[in-house]
Amino acid sequence: MKKRWSNVLILSLITGLLAACSSNGGSNSSTAGSTQSPPSNTGKEQSAGEGKSEVVNFTIPVLPDDLEAFQTVYKEFEKEYPNIKIEFITFPAGQFYYEKLRIQLSGGVEYDLFGGVLDSLVDTGIIEPLDELIKANNMDVSGFGEMFEGMKINGKSYGLPYRKSNWMLYYNKDLFDQANVPYPDEDMTWDEFRATAKQLTSGSGQDKIYGAYLHQWAQTWYMPAVQGGTTIIDKDMEPFRDALQFRLDLEKDGSIMKWSEQITTGAHYNAAFQKGNVAMNLMGDWHVAQLRQAEAEGKISFDWDIAPLPHPEGVESNTTLELPVALMINKNSKHKEEAFKVVEFMTGSKGAEIFAKQGYLTGFTNDAVREAYSGDGTLKPEHINYFNDAKAVPEYPMLPGVKNIIVNGIFKQEGELVFVGEQTPEEAVAKIAERVAKEWGGIYADQFSIDK
Numbered sequence: 135m136k137k138r139w140s141n142v143l144i145l146s147l148i149t150g151l152l153a154a155c156s157s158n159g160g161s162n163s164s165t166a167g168s169t170q171s172p173p174s175n176t177g178k179e180q181s182a183g184e185g186k187s188e189v190v191n192f193t194i195p196v197l198p199d200d201l202e203a204f205q206t207v208y209k210e211f212e213k214e215y216p217n218i219k220i221e222f223i224t225f226p227a228g229q230f231y232y233e234k235l236r237i238q239l240s241g242g243v244e245y246d247l248f249g250g251v252l253d254s255l256v257d258t259g260i261i262e263p264l265d266e267l268i269k270a271n272n273m274d275v276s277g278f279g280e281m282f283e284g285m286k287i288n289g290k291s292y293g294l295p296y297r298k299s300n301w302m303l304y305y306n307k308d309l310f311d312q313a314n315v316p317y318p319d320e321d322m323t324w325d326e327f328r329a330t331a332k333q334l335t336s337g338s339g340q341d342k343i344y345g346a347y348l349h350q351w352a353q354t355w356y357m358p359a360v361q362g363g364t365t366i367i368d369k370d371m372e373p374f375r376d377a378l379q380f381r382l383d384l385e386k387d388g389s390i391m392k393w394s395e396q397i398t399t400g401a402h403y404n405a406a407f408q409k410g411n412v413a414m415n416l417m418g419d420w421h422v423a424q425l426r427q428a429e430a431e432g433k434i435s436f437d438w439d440i441a442p443l444p445h446p447e448g449v450e451s452n453t454t455l456e457l458p459v460a461l462m463i464n465k466n467s468k469h470k471e472e473a474f475k476v477v478e479f480m481t482g483s484k485g486a487e488i489f490a491k492q493g494y495l496t497g498f499t500n501d502a503v504r505e506a507y508s509g510d511g512t513l514k515p516e517h518i519n520y521f522n523d524a525k526a527v528p529e530y531p532m533l534p535g536v537k538n539i540i541v542n543g544i545f546k547q548e549g550e551l552v553f554v555g556e557q558t559p560e561e562a563v564a565k566i567a568e569r570v571a572k573e574w575g576g577i578y579a580d581q582f583s584i585d586k
Contacts, residue, residue, distance in 0.1 A: 190472045191219045195235055196249040197459065198224045200297070204249075204480070207488045211479045218472050239464070246467040247476055252285060252293045252460050256582075257534035262465040263290040267474040277483060277498035281458055285532055288583055293460030294481040295497025297489060299418045300454045300524055301357065303327075303444065304425070304515075307437040309334060309343060309413040318414070318441035320520065321451040324358055324380060327414070327444035331389035334413040345389035346414040348381060349403040350396055352545035353455065353529060354416055355381045361453050362446050366530050366540050367574065371567040374545075378552050378559035385553075393553035408434050416443065418457075419495045419521055426513060440515040442524065456526030458497055495521055533582045535574050544569045 196204050204222045211218075225234040232254040239245065239260055248255070255261060268275060268291065275282050281295060303318055310317055315333050322330070331345030348354045356366065358380060359373035366374075384390045391401060404424050407415040415421070428434045442452035461480055463473045479485050483503065486496040490506035504522040530536050548562040548569070557565075571579075 262463040293462040295458035299457045302440045304415040347412045375559045375563045454524045455529040457529045
């Protein structure tokens with residue numbers, strides 16, 4: 135009798151364990167704010183009741199600010215591809231995101247897909263070229279415009295952009311009205327920008343009104359050269375001499391806060407513009423959300439709008455700087471066809487329209503996407519269409535080391551020395567050219583190239 139009851143007990147335990155395993159299996163759910171690390175495998179399993187149809191489980195790391203948006207797009211994706219189950223996760227923002235992702239990928243964590251800025255990951259050698267998959271699936275890439283070719287590295291596409299960041303000129307309409315100065319138009323040159331900033335500047339000390347604000351990032355001073363077709367890895371760095379001199383001229387006019395004062399006071403573009411004493415602010419599309427939130431919280435009461443970036447003489451109006459953020463596929467993925475379905479939906483016309491409704495400036499654009507991004511006209515800025523109509527040039531080449539070594543290193547350091555009076559623009563440009571060739575070119579130039 136004891137033996138019989140022992141057998142019954144063992145059988146019950148086994149049944150319970152099997153039931154528990156069954157309840158934990160199946161699809162991964164998309165959980166808002168998820169930051170946990172996934173299992174190291176993302177295999178296939180039979181879909182209940184469907185026999186031959188197999189379920190594929192993906193865990194996809196994405197940038198923190200994009201997590202909820204991906205989860206929203208996934209709700210529509212799942213309707214079309216019910217056999218592909220996705221859990222989106224994230225890590226801390228900034229460079230920590232890429233550091234953790236690189237560590238996990240090199241350690242063998244089998245993410246089939248991941249999101250981020252291409253140049254921060256392509257040197258891992260783990261990204262799958264998408265060209266054959268794009269061709270085999272007959273994917274429409276026309277909506278990416280020139281960005282599709284511009285993102286190619288060594289002639290291959292390693293990622294497709296689900297969103298991008300473009301720069302615009304934000305302006306305080308109240309300050310323009312008080313100074314009786316016309317609002318910026320879509321064809322303002324840099325010389326006109328300087329003249330307008332001088333007109334709008336008045337007062338002193340705590341009561342000073344600044345005509346403009348240029349943040350401390352290198353992009354804000356080098357953008358006129360890039361608009362003109364120069365890249366920050368070119369051998370001819372002369373256009374950047376004029377760009378450095380332009381910021382010095384604005385400081386000499388008193389139209390912008392001096393670099394040294396920005397550093398010592400810890401000035402920030404968002405707080406500076408929201409204070410209400412800056413007439414024009416050069417910043418990216420994310421500033422729209424910051425200003426909308428400030429209005430909703432009652433932190434600002436002045437009227438504001440946007441206009442295209444000023445442009446050099448001879449350059450097309452509304453030429454802006456652009457930084458794409460992409461989805462990429464792991465070359466070691468065992469489910470590349472299914473992974474590409476995710477990339478195609480999330481970055482193509484269907485996903486782009488959903489991202490756009492959430493306020494994202496998308497990589498893929500068509501009439502429906504533009505309409506979704508513009509909204510119903512009840513929210514500022516009034517001229518949000520400038521984002522949709524912009525002609526974009528890369529903020530910097532999507533190559534390994536360019537952001538960290540050149541933008542945040544060489545250009546920032548040499549520019550600072552100019553702005554604190556320790557070297558001339560001519561001396562800075564010579565040093566920049568020498569350092570780029572040595573510090574970046576010596577490591578990457580022979581391995582990577584990109585079409586301008």
